[in-house]
Each structure stands twice: as C-alpha cells, then as structure tokens.
Amino acid sequence: MTAFSTLNVLPAAQLNNLNELGYLEMTPVQAAALPVILAGNDVRVQAKTGSGKTATFGLGLLHRIDVSLFQTQALVLCPTRELADQVAGELRRLARFLPNTKILTLCGGQPFSVQRDSLQHAPHIIVATPGRLLDHLQKGTVSLDALHILVMDEADRMLDMGFSDAIDEVIRFAPAARQTLLFSATWPEAIAAISSRVQQQPMCIEIDTVDALPAIEQQFFETSTHEKFRCCKRCLANISQxxxxxxxxxxxxxxxxxMRLMRQGKAHWRSTAIWNNATATRRWYVFRIAARAFWLPPTLLREG
Incomplete structure (x- = not known):
C-alpha cells in the first residue's frame, strides 16, 4: 500500500484533511491514477464502485481549482441525481482544506429556477447530469469557458441511459484545452469510442477487471403480468432466512x-418498502426493522 503523504504535490493542508478523513493509504486505483492525474494528463480508468475513484478524481480536480477565480473550473458528469449528490458530498469533504470552494449540483427533478438563482455567482465545481446541464448551457445560465478539468463518472451507465448525444453537446461548450478523466466499470466499444473523441492520449488504467463469481444460485421465471405476484409469493415461501x-x-x-404481500403472505412475513426519494424518517424506519423484513426498493435505490 502507498500512503497519500507520498504525493508531494499536494499541499500540507490537504494532506492533513485527508488524514482527518481517514484517508491514510491509497487504494489500487488511487495509487495508479493519482500521479498521472496530478501531472495534468488524461486518464481512462476501468474500476468498480467502491474502488476509491471519487477521491481519485476529486483530489485531481481540487488540485487545479483557484478559489480566487469565480468561474466554473471543474465539471463532473454523472448518470443520476443520486450519484451526483453522493459525489458532491464527497467533494465537499475533500475540499475542507480549501475555504470558500463553491460546489453545485445541477440535476433533473430539481426546479430550474432555483438552480438558475444559485448560478448568479458561478460555482468553482459543477456536478451534474448531462441533460440538465445541457439545458443550462443552451440557456446561457452556465459557462464552461474557464473549464480546466472534465470528469465523466460511470460513463458506461450514462451511455446505457441514452446520454451519448447530450454528452457530445455538453463537450462542445467546453474548451478544447482541458484535462479529461473518464471512469467506467466496464469498457464496451462505445466507451472506447467516446474516449477517442474527448480525450488526448489518455493513459488506460484497469483495476479489478476480473472478479470471481459469487456462489449465488440464479433462476429465471417467465410469467404473465397477472401471475407475477403469485409467482413471487411462491418464491418467497421457499426462503427460510x-x-x-x-x-x-x-x-x-x-x-x-x-400491502398485498402483508395481506396474502404468510403470517410471519413482515414487509416494508423504500424507494430512491423516500424521506429520511422512512429510510430509518426501514433499516430499524431490517433484521426481519422483506424489503422492496425500486431499482433506482441502488445509487443510495
């Protein structure tokens, strides 16, 4: 393992903040990518969630921020609002050593007018979903003229969600002379293609690309819509733990x-639901009864 303290280009205040946050040793992706990023080079990184990639690009972009310049200097594109909120939160923690750093999220599902008012004074860093950011760029409420560094986080998911055209449009508003960092869990041809369009001689870094498959039995049931609940109930009836x-x-x-599961299921089935924009009170209630609950979160919850 390599210590963060070996990154001599980072100021002492930043290293102290990392130490306070518990960042002592770099993960493999951080050890491989950070020296390249801090040197100002483009990288494309294949690494799974939980590999430390947010801190990797976060330290890189904070290294290039001039807080005395009230212009947007760094942009992070994310596929979902939930991920954007997580990334922005981590960037704020990493930026504690740098007073008066303004970090703003721009995502769909939030009032455009509120975002427009927040943009009266340009943020140093924007974390955004491609569609909403493009709206602001086209309406002139965001300028990327001073952009130094562009990050694409979970690029494969953004392409899966149909953001390819929006990403291309966003990049047209950005200066050609910039640093571009691309992070993806997988590396399909579409990712390689977009890398070739937006990056300059990037260094390719692959971390944990081959994982052993867990010992999980997988089954698939094809059923009609009106039989779906009955099929699910039968599957749950065979689960004892x-x-x-x-x-x-x-x-x-x-x-x-x-509600249907609680009415028609076995007497001991205690069930509850959670979803991506549930209230904090609701989330805490769900996790308190987790030990004996059947949880039913929508797919979008995977971001949180």
Missing amino acids: PPVWCFAIPKKIVRPFV
Missing part, C-alpha cells in the same frame, strides 16, 4: 405490492 430484497420498477408499484 430473512431479510430478502425484492427490486421493482416503477416505484409506484412498490407500496401496493408490499
């Missing part, structure tokens, strides 16, 4: 499914 996760989309079916 809770808790059980059931994923469903869209989220509007989750609560009715839980």
Whole structure:
C-alpha cells in the first residue's frame, strides 16, 4: 500500500484533511491514477464502485481549482441525481482544506429556477447530469469557458441511459484545452469510442477487471403480468432466512405490492418498502426493522 503523504504535490493542508478523513493509504486505483492525474494528463480508468475513484478524481480536480477565480473550473458528469449528490458530498469533504470552494449540483427533478438563482455567482465545481446541464448551457445560465478539468463518472451507465448525444453537446461548450478523466466499470466499444473523441492520449488504467463469481444460485421465471405476484409469493415461501430484497420498477408499484404481500403472505412475513426519494424518517424506519423484513426498493435505490 502507498500512503497519500507520498504525493508531494499536494499541499500540507490537504494532506492533513485527508488524514482527518481517514484517508491514510491509497487504494489500487488511487495509487495508479493519482500521479498521472496530478501531472495534468488524461486518464481512462476501468474500476468498480467502491474502488476509491471519487477521491481519485476529486483530489485531481481540487488540485487545479483557484478559489480566487469565480468561474466554473471543474465539471463532473454523472448518470443520476443520486450519484451526483453522493459525489458532491464527497467533494465537499475533500475540499475542507480549501475555504470558500463553491460546489453545485445541477440535476433533473430539481426546479430550474432555483438552480438558475444559485448560478448568479458561478460555482468553482459543477456536478451534474448531462441533460440538465445541457439545458443550462443552451440557456446561457452556465459557462464552461474557464473549464480546466472534465470528469465523466460511470460513463458506461450514462451511455446505457441514452446520454451519448447530450454528452457530445455538453463537450462542445467546453474548451478544447482541458484535462479529461473518464471512469467506467466496464469498457464496451462505445466507451472506447467516446474516449477517442474527448480525450488526448489518455493513459488506460484497469483495476479489478476480473472478479470471481459469487456462489449465488440464479433462476429465471417467465410469467404473465397477472401471475407475477403469485409467482413471487411462491418464491418467497421457499426462503427460510430473512431479510430478502425484492427490486421493482416503477416505484409506484412498490407500496401496493408490499400491502398485498402483508395481506396474502404468510403470517410471519413482515414487509416494508423504500424507494430512491423516500424521506429520511422512512429510510430509518426501514433499516430499524431490517433484521426481519422483506424489503422492496425500486431499482433506482441502488445509487443510495
């Protein structure tokens, strides 16, 4: 393992902040990518969630921020609002050593007018989903003229969600002379293609690309819509050890499914529901009864 203290280009205040946050030893992706990023080079990194990639690009972009310059200097593109919120939160922790750093999220599902008002004074760092950011760029409420560094986080998911055209449009607003960091859990041809369009001689870093498959039995049941609940109930009846996760989309079916399960399921089935924008009170309630619950979060919950 390599210590963060070996990164001599980082100021002492930043190293002290990392130490306070518990960042002592670098993960493999951080050890491989950070020296390249801090040197100002483009990288494309294949690494799974939990590898430390947020701190990797976070330290890189904070290294290039001039807080005395009230312009947007760094941009992080994320596939979902949930991920954008997580990334922004971690960047704020990493930026504690750098007073008055303004970090703003721009995502769909939030009032455009509120975001526009927040942009009266340009943030140093924007964390955004491609669609909403493009809206602001086209309306002139965001300028990327002073952008130094562009990060694409979970690029494969952004392409899966159909953001390819929006990403291309966003990049047209960015200066050609910039540093571009691309992070992806997988490396399909579409990712390689977008890398070739937006990056300059990137260093390719692959971490944990081959994982041993867990010993999990997988089964698939094909059923009609009206038989779906009965099929699910039969599957649950064969499970003796809770808790059980059931994923469903869209989220509007989750609560009715839980109520039906409690009415028609076995007497000992205690069930509850959670979804991506549930209140904090609701989330805490769910986790308090987790030990014996059947949980039914929608697929979108995977971001949180």
